Structures are given as C-alpha cells and as structure tokens.
Amino acid sequence: MNTASYRVQRLPASCARGSCLAVYLVAVAAFTAVLPGARAFTTTVNNINAPIPDGDLNGYQNSVTVSGLSGPVAHTSVMLDILGGFNGDYYAYLYHNGVSAILLNRVGLSGSNPAGYSDPGFGPNASANPFTLDDLAAVDVHRYQTLGASVNGAGQVTGLWQPDGRAIDPTSPGSVFDTAARSKLLGIFNGMDPNGVWTLYVVDASAGFQGTLVSWGLTVVPEPGVGSLGLLAFGMALCRLRKQR
Template sequence: MKKTIATMMLVLAGVTSRADTVTTNWNLSTGNVIPDGNLAGWSDTRVIGGISGTISDVNVSLNLSGGNNGDLYAYLVHSSGFAVLLNRVGRDGSNPFGYGNAGMAVTFDDGAATDIHFYGGTGIPSGSYQPDARNVSPLSSGATLAGFDRATSGAWLSSFTNQSANGSWTLFIADVVGGGSGPTVTSWGLTLDLVPVPEASQWAMCGAMAVFGAGYFYRVRRKVLSGNKDRE
C-alpha cells in the first residue's frame, strides 16, 4: 500500500513540477548612447513569442560602458509588471551625486545578496545584485532614496511572476544629470524560469490517478471494515 501511494505521488510530481529556463541576450550596435541630462532617456523594446507556461523567476543582465553610474535611472516593463533596476546608485544623504564609476556588467536578481544601490562605488560593478527597487522619482533627495522602504515598493522582478513571457519587454534608461556624457548600452538580456502549463494528456493522467486512488482506498477501507466485523 505504501509503495503504491509513493508511486502515485511521484507520478503526480512529475506532471506538475517540471520547469524550463529561457535565456535571451541582445547585443546592441552603435547608436545606443543614453542622452546626457535628459529625463526622456533611451528605451529598447523586444518582443518574445511562442513560449508556453508562466514566469516563476526573472533575472536581467545589463552591460553599460562610460557615463556616470550615479546619474542613471532604469526600469523594465512587461505586461502589468514593473521593476526599477537602477535609481541613482550610491546617492544618499551624505553623497548627493551618487557613485562616479563609469559602466557596469551586472545581473539583476531578486535573490542576490547585495542591493545595487550600495554596491560600494569602487571599480566597475559586475556579478549579481538585487535591483534598486526604489520606486520614487530619480530627482528625489539622497535621504529619500537611501531611506526608501524597498520591501513594500512592488518594483521588484517578482512583479512579473505568474505572467506569460510572451509579448513586449521594454528596458528604459535615463541619465538624469547633465554635465558629462551619457553611457552606451552594449547589451542586455533576460533569463526566464517558466512553469509550463500542463498538457491535456497530463491533466487526463492526473484525473486517472485520482480515480484510481479513490477506488484503491475504497477497496482498502472495505477490507478493513470487513476484517473488523469478522473479529466481532
């Protein structure tokens, strides 16, 4: 009996737990310079299609060269999801200009250990960071940015969870402080973890297993009750 139950559980787990990962990367040619000191910024929209299932996790890769990291505001939009990736990194009550590094090669991941806003300001940041997630104007004071409650902002990559991956994905970046030169976007991309929608045959298997299980337990129960009566 225990072996039969365990087998049923393994079959059902196989039907429902399979996940897929889709990775995209868009290398950009010349002409992708973010205008300096311009809130209108720069944007790039990519359309994804033909993917089944719903999103369980999103990571975003971003490669920039030049510019001033502390001047940048960036977000990602898809369907009803919205995530703030950068919002004047390094800018706080004691540093009104933010970090002065030029460029980055980072991956934004909600599960990373470090908030990109405080990556340290030394060298060119690389590796995985939490998105900034500060859903306030990039013109806000340093104290407002540093003290913003990110936990309740809703502007995380998790905002894309349970959505279809198909459709338009738009990356927006603005250099909001004038007086220099804006950075160049060399590439960006997505890594999407997806939970496939079960096929009709899989649902049929689940139904068949449920019917089998109900019948099996009914027979076992009758056998137990019959044995109890024989002992009376």
C-alpha cells in the first residue's frame, strides 16, 4: 500500500504515440503542480500469478485497502496484467463499498462475433507501461481490435482504454452487448469515501482457455479542489484531437 503525495503513473494510450503522450504527461504534471498538498492512493499488487478459474463464474478476487485519504473520490484508474487465456472470455470488475465498475465484459463480443476477441491477455507495452483502464481515455476497450490496438511480445493487448462499463450478465447473447448501456464506468465511484477495501474480481466466463492474473494496480485520487481535474481532461482532449488529425 502506498499513500503518498500524488505521483504520476506512466500511463500508456492507444493514441499515445510521440507528441500525444507528451501532451498528456504535461497535463498530468500541471495537475500535480497545482496540488502541493493533495494525496492519492497508488498501489500495484505484483507477483500474484493466480490462475483464473476456467469457465467458472466464481472467478478470482484480490483486494487492497485504502486509508488516510481525505475528501471524496474524484478519479480512479486500474492497471491490469492478465497473461494468456482468451480475452473474449474475461469479465472483470472493481468493487468498493457496495458499488462496482465493469472493467472488462467479454471484449469483442457482439451479434456478429459470439465468441469475442481471441487475444491472450492484457499487459505492459515494450516500454513497460501498464495496460490501463481510465474514463479519460479516448476509446472503449470493448472494441479495441477496431480501434488500433497494439500487442506486446506475449500477445497481450496494451494501451490506455476506457473501461467496458456494460452492466449486463457476461453470459448474455452477443446481440445484447451491441446495445448495452455503459452505465458502470469508473466514475461511478466519484463522490464516495475512498477509504476502505477495494476488490478486483476477474472471471473467465467460458471454458476452453485459462489465463493468469499476474498483477494489478489501483490509483484513487480524492477531490483536490475546483479545476484541477480539468487539467487532466484537457490533456486527454488534446490527445483525441491529435489522433483525429
């Protein structure tokens, strides 16, 4: 557990090539500069190396405890390292104080693709930047194959993505995913007390391929004051504009 002055995680992005990533990091640096007294919780749980039960909806869970933060949650992001398996099988969510955010919900599953994407996991890129889910990212992880995703040497998907957010049963038919509302993004925790237990649940919803939860990380930023998070949003908006050009 790490409760220290706010420090920047090296966050990758699907659009984070060259100047785009630089713009985002400058925005984050400005964010920290105007918050000399702000505190955040950042942790990475390494070397879990836990098999995710194949085709078992009970899944696997791992928890961290946040303490010592003042002010309600303003922003949350999650890093994942899942090795192997079949990405279209994975259902993952973050749970805190009776509320859950859907991180992954059988990515790629749709009416035209009843199995979802077959890539073997999610992980760091060649620069060791973690696979990260953040509401401020440019695009939805559920459609990553159509949105320029990159993979590392192990075949894991890399980058910075919006969480899935589709609050539907992971065993639903593919056609249900086509129209499902993304009502459970990480912003669902905003305004809540950040202190207490945060639990990651990872499920392999379909038998056939088994993966491993190697590690995961959590960053929780409490409300720092008016305007500060706007700098982060501004940086991400510039990234989007540069990607569109």
